[in-house]
Amino acid sequence: MKNFMMLFHSEPNPEFNPTPEQIEEEVKAWQDWMGGIGAQGKLKNPGEALGFEGKTMHADGSITDGPYAEVKEIVGGFIIVSADSIEEAIQLSNGCPALSSGGKVEVRDIMVFDGM
Amino acid sequence: MDDKQLSEIFKSEYSNLIAVLCNYYGLTDLQLAEDIVSDTFLRAMKAWSHKGIPEFPKAWLRKVAQNLLNEHYRRKKIYEEKITPELGARNQQINVIEITDKIIEDSQLQMIFVLCDPELNRESQLCIALRILCGFSIEEIARALLSNKETINKKIYRAKKAIKERNRIETSLTSSQYVSRLDNVLRVIYLMFNEGYYSSVNEENIRHEICWEAMRLSLFLSEQKIFPKQKIYALIALMCFHASRLDARTSGEKGDLLYHEQDKSKWNKDLIQKGRKYLNLSAAGNVVTKYHLEAAIAYWHTEEETKGKWNNILQLYNKLLTIEYSPIIAMNRTYALAHANSIDEAIQEAHKLELRDNHHYFCLLAELYHMNNNIDKEIEYLNKAIEFANKENEKELINDKLEKASR
Numbered sequence: 242m243k244n245f246m247m248l249f250h251s252e253p254n255p256e257f258n259p260t261p262e263q264i265e266e267e268v269k270a271w272q273d274w275m276g277g278i279g280a281q282g283k284l285k286n287p288g289e290a291l292g293f294e295g296k297t298m299h300a301d302g303s304i305t306d307g308p309y310a311e312v313k314e315i316v317g318g319f320i321i322v323s324a325d326s327i328e329e330a331i332q333l334s335n336g337c338p339a340l341s342s343g344g345k346v347e348v349r350d351i352m353v354f355d356g357m
Numbered sequence: 358m359d360d361k362q363l364s365e366i367f368k369s370e371y372s373n374l375i376a377v378l379c380n381y382y383g384l385t386d387l388q389l390a391e392d393i394v395s396d397t398f399l400r401a402m403k404a405w406s407h408k409g410i411p412e413f414p415k416a417w418l419r420k421v422a423q424n425l426l427n428e429h430y431r432r433k434k435i436y437e438e439k440i441t442p443e444l445g446a447r448n449q450q451i452n453v454i455e456i457t458d459k460i461i462e463d464s465q466l467q468m469i470f471v472l473c474d475p476e477l478n479r480e481s482q483l484c485i486a487l488r489i490l491c492g493f494s495i496e497e498i499a500r501a502l503l504s505n506k507e508t509i510n511k512k513i514y515r516a517k518k519a520i521k522e523r524n525r526i527e528t529s530l531t532s533s534q535y536v537s538r539l540d541n542v543l544r545v546i547y548l549m550f551n552e553g554y555y556s557s558v559n560e561e562n563i564r565h566e567i568c569w570e571a572m573r574l575s576l577f578l579s580e581q582k583i584f585p586k587q588k589i590y591a592l593i594a595l596m597c598f599h600a601s602r603l604d605a606r607t608s609g610e611k612g613d614l615l616y617h618e619q620d621k622s623k624w625n626k627d628l629i630q631k632g633r634k635y636l637n638l639s640a641a642g643n644v645v646t647k648y649h650l651e652a653a654i655a656y657w658h659t660e661e662e663t664k665g666k667w668n669n670i671l672q673l674y675n676k677l678l679t680i681e682y683s684p685i686i687a688m689n690r691t692y693a694l695a696h697a698n699s700i701d702e703a704i705q706e707a708h709k710l711e712l713r714d715n716h717h718y719f720c721l722l723a724e725l726y727h728m729n730n731n732i733d734k735e736i737e738y739l740n741k742a743i744e745f746a747n748k749e750n751e752k753e754l755i756n757d758k759l760e761k762a763s764r
Contacts, residue, residue: 269668272675273698277706279678280687287679 242323244285244351245330249317249337251344253293270338278322278333288320317344321351359410366414367398371492372468373415373461374422379471380464387489387517393429397422466581469574470535473542474520481516482545483552488513491549491570493563501556501563532583539584543592543648546571546578550596554603555613565603572596590639591648597632598655601625616658629659650677667696684712688721700729716745720755727762735762 259267271290278284293315295308308315317339324330327350334346371394378390400421401414411417472485483502487493493501499509553567572593579589605623606613636652654673657666674690687710695703704725712718719742726734739759746752 269672272672273694276671276675276678276690277709279675279682280690280706281709281711282682282687284679284682 242325244321244323245327246319246321246349246351247288247330247334248319248347248349249339249344250314250347251317251339251342252313253315253317267338270341274336274338275320277336278320281333283322283324283333284320285323286321288318290318291316314345362410363402363405366410366418367401368492370415370418372490373465374418375489376464376468377419377461378422378426380467387521389429391489393422393425396425462577465577466535469542469578470538471520473538473545474516474523475538475541476523477516477519479548481512481519483548484509484512485516485520486545486549487567487570490574491567493566497563501552501567503556535583536585539578539588542578543575543588546575547592547648549574550599554599554606564607568596568600568603572600585642585644587639587642587644588646588648590635591646591652594632594635594639595648595652595655597628597635598652598659601628601632601659624659632656632659645676647677647680650680667693671697684710684715684718688712688717692721692724695725695728700725704729714745716742716747716751716755719745720758723758732762 275284275287295306295315297305297308299305322330322333324333327348330348331346334340334348337346339346374394374397375387375390378393379387397418401418405411405414469490472489473482477485480502484498487498487501488495495506495509495513498504499506502509550568550571553564553571556564556567575589575593575596578584579586579593601624602616602619604625605619605621608614608620608623609618632652633656636656639649639652650673654670654677657670657673660666671690671693674686674693677686678690691703691707691710694706704722707718707722707725710718719738723735723738723742726732726738736759739755739762743752743755743759746755
């Protein structure tokens with residue numbers, strides 16, 4: 242089994258003001274989906290959800306607001322899963338709530354350094 | 358002489374006496390302590406069979422144990438003085454002191470922490486805790502753990518040896534060591550309780566006693582000032598909720614009754630009340646352990662069926678799976694999913710679990726298909742479950758279900 246990081250990309254919509262029920266629904270959808278990965282024994286780390294505040298440091302020392310570089314898309318959170326292959330890992334993203342709201346899920350292998 | 362009363366006294370005093378002998382007198386030899394305690398009980402049986410049980414039997418036992426230990430040291434001293442006179446002079450002085458309740462309590466505490474040694478494996482830890490902390494006989498332990506006397510004896514022997522070697526280095530624990538070992542102690546108590554609660558043996562009395570002993574130990578820990586309390590309270594709450602269903606659970610003729618098969622009027626309301634009290638106490642502060650989550654799940658199971666109930670249970674299982682994975686948690690979560698979301702979703706998720714050689718898993722699939730009125734699939738999975746069930750009473754239970762489904 243290897244570990245993979247799953248990154249959730251989405252385009253935030255500043256117009257969208259969810260009701261408490263909608264927030265509750267969204268939270269449940271995420272927890273149910275992650276619970277499903279956990280039930281397979283493949284949730285290595287539940288990761289974190291990221292907020293909208295951000296700053297970026299550039300090579301020339303300048304600091305800009307926001308996590309947005311050139312794209313409007315931001316990383317909304319991550320988890321770490323374990324799977325035999327990257328093909329299996331990407332299949333785990335089936336049913337991810339990020340997908341149902343038009344976002345994307347990116348899976349990356351985590352490098353292992355021997356002796357470090 | 359009342360045999361039942363006698364065995365109760367012996368059982369409850371067993372661990373007290375050993376703890377005092379070991380800790381108060383600095384005895385690192387568990388075997389010697391056990392021998393002295395056995396000798397004490399033997400003398401008590403002889404003396405009491407003529408005169409009846411004395412007014413203060415526990416004090417009587419403590420006095421005799423103390424005398425036997427002193428006698429042992431005297432003999433040892435004489436031996437050492439004769440063989441090695443130069444060492445004899447330096448021999449440690451044994452003061453004869455009354456064994457008080459306070460001394461017993463301190464000794465018990467130290468004993469729990471020495472015995473719940475993180476280096477021991479699960480089974481050895483269970484055996485030694487049941488034997489020394491709870492005073493169960495080797496035979497009772499063998500029956501409770503579905504094993505035989507020889508195996509249990511071997512496990513206990515090896516565990517004692519390991520503990521003795523380690524205690525040469527750790528003669529006494531500091532308060533920070535107590536706190537850092539607490540997690541392991543709680544784990545052993547949790548294992549003990551589960552062993553009593555889920556065991557498939559029909560020895561109802563032993564099973565109940567193991568559960569009560571686990572609760573007694575954790576209540577004892579919760580009274581000690583040095584520990585952070587939330588975790589301990591959560592564990593107590595969890596055990597109270599489970600124990601409240603113990604009578605209802607073990608009242609089936611063929612094996613234990615599952616939650617939905619139990620007669621709810623047999624649930625112990627007093628224990629449910631206590632469970633709630635401790636669950637509330639455990640919520641002070643912001644520590645969330647698996648005991649908190651499991652206690653909260655057990656709490657919801659005591660509640661009436663409401664719309665939110667199963668979703669709460671599902672979310673607690675989801676959370677639990679982020680802390681720890683086990684096939685049982687995964688299966689329970691899937692069952693909760695069927696009630697909270699939909700049976701179809703649960704079936705889909707159940708197939709992803711792939712617990713290929715676990716008969717509980719195939720029973721779960723059969724149950725989900727049963728809920729979905731898919732009798733063919735139910736029978737198919739019950740047949741698979743029978744293949745992997747290895748205990749007779751489990752096979753019988755599955756056969757009963759097969760019969761019902763085929764009608």
